[in-house]
Amino acid sequence: MQSGNIFVAMEYLPYGALSKYTTSALLEISIKEIAEDTLQGLKVMHKEGFTHRDIKPEVGNLEHLDCANISRISLWFKKDQNLPAGG
Numbered sequence: 001m002q003s004g005n006i007f008v009a010m011e012y013l014p015y016g017a018l019s020k021y022t023t024s025a026l027l028e029i030s031i032k033e034i035a036e037d038t039l040q041g042l043k044v045m046h047k048e049g050f051t052h053r054d055i056k057p058e059v060g061n062l063e064h065l066d067c068a069n070i071s072r073i074s075l076w077f078k079k080d081q082n083l084p085a086g087g
Helices: 028-047
Strands: 050-052 060-064 067-070 076-078
Touching: 028 050, 028 060, 028 067
Parallel strands: none
Antiparallel strands: 050 076, 060 067
């Protein structure tokens, strides 16, 4: 944030939410890549002091069928941040 301006960056993820693929068959290699991407994203978040409170297929989005991103930034919080009871 500079000079009182707020900037929002958005990314287009054409394959949408991971949850729509939980009832259909995915190739094992795609499942492996999605899991690795999700774990790598969590690793980076944790390294920077952030925690995601609600990891599930609905918060995973796919750029490709083998490339996942974590979403719902409203559910992230800084580990040292004081939160009211219930988050």
